[in-house]
Amino acid sequence: MTRGEAHGGYLCRLETLEGGELPRLARESLEEDGQPSQGAGLLVSVVKKVVRLAYDGPHTYGRRGAHWYGKHHALAARLSTALGVTVHAYVFDPEELEQVVTYGGGHRVGGETLLYEDVEVDADELSEEAFDKLRERWPMGHLGRLLGLARPELLRLPRARSVLIPLDVDAAPLLGPLFGGQAVDPRG
Numbered sequence: 001m002t003r004g005e006a007h008g009g010y011l012c013r014l015e016t017l018e019g020g021e022l023p024r025l026a027r028e029s030l031e032e033d034g035q036p037s038q039g040a041g042l043l044v045s046v047v048k049k050v051v052r053l054a055y056d057g058p059h060t061y062g063r064r065g066a067h068w069y070g071k072h073h074a075l076a077a078r079l080s081t082a083l084g085v086t087v088h089a090y091v092f093d094p095e096e097l098e099q100v101v102t103y104g105g106g107h108r109v110g111g112e113t114l115l116y117e118d119v120e121v122d123a124d125e126l127s128e129e130a131f132d133k134l135r136e137r138w139p140m141g142h143l144g145r146l147l148g149l150a151r152p153e154l155l156r157l158p159r160a161r162s163v164l165i166p167l168d169v170d171a172a173p174l175l176g177p178l179f180g181g182q183a184v185d186p187r188g
Contacts, residue, residue, distance in 0.1 A: 006062065006093040007158045008069030009043075009054030010076045012085045013147050016179045017051060019044070019165065020172040025082060026055070027167045029075035035059050037167045045160040046178040050147045052157045053079070056164060066091050070099050073108070081106040088143055092155060098139040112139045 022044070027037040041056035053075065054060060059068055069091050076089040080103040091099040101111035121134065135141050136151055144154035165173040 004092070004094045004155055006066035006091075006095070007054070008060070008066040008089075008091040009052050009158070010069075010079065011053075011088045011090060011143065011147060011154075011157075012051050012079065012083065013049055014051050014083065014085060014179075015049060017044070017046075017083075017175050018172065019175045021082060022053075022165055022173060023167050023170050025078050026053075026075060026165070029078050030055060030057075030167070032074040033072040035072075040167045042165045042167060043162050044165060044173070044175060044178065045157055045162040046175075047153060047157055047160045048148060049179070050149055050154075050157070052160070054158070063093055063095070066093055070101075073101060073103065076101070076103040077106050077108075080104050088147075090140070090143065092140055100139040100143050112142070114138050 022042060026040075026042040030037045030040060035055075035057065039057070043052075043054045043056050045052040045054075054069075059065060069089055073089045076087040079085070080087040086109070087103045089101045089103070091097065095116075097113060097115050099111070099113040102109050121131075126134070132151075136145070140154060141151040144151045147154065161178065163173055163175055163178060
């Protein structure tokens with residue numbers, strides 16, 4: 001029904017991001033979510049001012065790692081307060097589901113989960129164009145519209161140019177180039 005690899009993370013829209021507080025916020029959040037922060041990192045990607053933050057650690061790899069974001073939202077809650085923006089925790093598993101949980105002011109303010117097995121659609125009877133139009137109403141398509149990206153652009157965010165912030169140090173990451181107005185190809 002869908003294509004791609006499973007991934008998850010946290011998404012928001014920002015004009016710029018200094019990032020000085022990110023290592024501390026990510027460390028505290030990761031520990032609140034029951035994972036050690038030692039040796040972990042935070043990957044920051046930006047496409048058209050949509051920022052994706054995702055942990056780089058064994059607990060976030062593969063399908064199982066994508067699903068980890070379905071229940072671990074401490075960073076989304078903290079970022080929504082610290083940055084004063086809406087933050088969306090998401091899971092995209094092309095074999096099973098799409099989930100988006102939204103945070104504002106440190107609190108959950110919305111969310112939606114779509115299990116593909118619950119969708120009553122005969123993809124063989126739909127044209128590819130009609131099927132793509134249908135998927136635009138699913139959680140990842142809706143989120144893309146909210147953030148100003150088409151669904152395919154949103155789903156390619158993990159392949160965008162990124163900066164890896166080690167969580168073992170408090171040095172301010174150099175995120176400026178991600179916002180420098182240079183064209184970023186989300187296809188990698």
